[in-house]
Amino acid sequence: MVTIRDVAAAAGVSVSTVSRALSGQYGVSEATKREVERACRRLNYRPSAAAASLRTRTTGVIGMIIPEITNPYFPAVVQGVEQEFARVGIHVILCDADNDVAIEAHRLDTVLRRQVDALIICPVDTERSAAALRSIAGQLPLLQIDRHAVDNLDFVGVDESSGIAQVVSHLAASGCTTAAFVGAAAGISSIAERAQAFTAACDHRGITPLPIVTVSETHVAAGRTAARQLLSATAPDYPQAIVCANDLLAFGVRAEITAAGLRCPEDIAVTGYDDSPTAELVGLSSVRQPLGDLGREAVRLIRQPSPTPRMVRLAPLFIPRATTR
Numbered sequence: 001m002v003t004i005r006d007v008a009a010a011a012g013v014s015v016s017t018v019s020r021a022l023s024g025q026y027g028v029s030e031a032t033k034r035e036v037e038r039a040c041r042r043l044n045y046r047p048s049a050a051a052a053s054l055r056t057r058t059t060g061v062i063g064m065i066i067p068e069i070t071n072p073y074f075p076a077v078v079q080g081v082e083q084e085f086a087r088v089g090i091h092v093i094l095c096d097a098d099n100d101v102a103i104e105a106h107r108l109d110t111v112l113r114r115q116v117d118a119l120i121i122c123p124v125d126t127e128r129s130a131a132a133l134r135s136i137a138g139q140l141p142l143l144q145i146d147r148h149a150v151d152n153l154d155f156v157g158v159d160e161s162s163g164i165a166q167v168v169s170h171l172a173a174s175g176c177t178t179a180a181f182v183g184a185a186a187g188i189s190s191i192a193e194r195a196q197a198f199t200a201a202c203d204h205r206g207i208t209p210l211p212i213v214t215v216s217e218t219h220v221a222a223g224r225t226a227a228r229q230l231l232s233a234t235a236p237d238y239p240q241a242i243v244c245a246n247d248l249l250a251f252g253v254r255a256e257i258t259a260a261g262l263r264c265p266e267d268i269a270v271t272g273y274d275d276s277p278t279a280e281l282v283g284l285s286s287v288r289q290p291l292g293d294l295g296r297e298a299v300r301l302i303r304q305p306s307p308t309p310r311m312v313r314l315a316p317l318f319i320p321r322a323t324t325r
Helices: 004-011 015-023 030-043 049-056 073-086 101-113 130-136 160-173 189-205 220-234 247-259 277-282 291-303
Strands: 061-066 091-096 118-121 142-145 154-158 178-182 241-244 269-271 286-288 311-314 317-319
Touching: 004 015, 004 030, 015 030, 061 073, 061 101, 073 091, 073 291, 091 101, 101 118, 101 130, 118 291, 130 142, 142 291, 154 160, 154 291, 160 189, 160 241, 160 269, 160 286, 160 317, 178 189, 178 220, 220 241, 220 247, 241 247, 247 269, 247 277, 291 311
Parallel strands: 061 091, 061 118, 118 142, 142 154, 154 311, 178 241, 241 269
Antiparallel strands: 286 317
């Protein structure tokens, strides 16, 4: 087995110089770093992660827990975070909580046992996830992303009020006078914020908001069920627009509108939220979230710890397409 001593001999430097060169510490010239890297390649030497962990008391690994990997929004969030951490040589361990608070608590225990340097989590439930997060808050740097459950912990998310205000402003400019919101799922802070912002924005823009349609899930089938409820409860006075809390719900709403023999957007306009790749393919008007910037902010906050909690909200952008006038 090739050792660090073999690399030092091949490069003509000391073992400590090799260690500093490979760990990126100061005090090593660029020429020496290149010589050490060449020696590593010639000898096929790979530094021991375990040994480095013992020296630095860090693992170079971040844990990340998300509610559900099957929702197309979350892989994009994970990719943004992982790519930004990769730029600084930090790896990400990903866990899926399967939208279950008990599973989420088990995943928290798992990443703690792996002795990760920090944890990024999108909480499953605003209230029921809070106790587990508070119990580990002092053990390692902890960052909430997209959703939040504990106010005094770092948070990086999107300005939901801005996103919904852009949607409602667009609908008002197109002559819409009535609208409904679908997706006030209990326990999801981001969706609850969107629902609240919808009512406020409608009042500001002179649009009459219908009672918010709550859903237990935020998938396509739930969108179809919500649309059937709206179309039956308000017939023949349908809302002129249906604003959905995410793209999956919007796909279901649009499908049900078509099944009812109505036209979108001529009879009912539909908007989503997240601007998933499928949204562009099918022409869904949606709110684009700055996922790359979310990743960059997550890296910045994790690498620059603060004694006081920070809340960062990034600006989204509404993208109008074929489902609105």
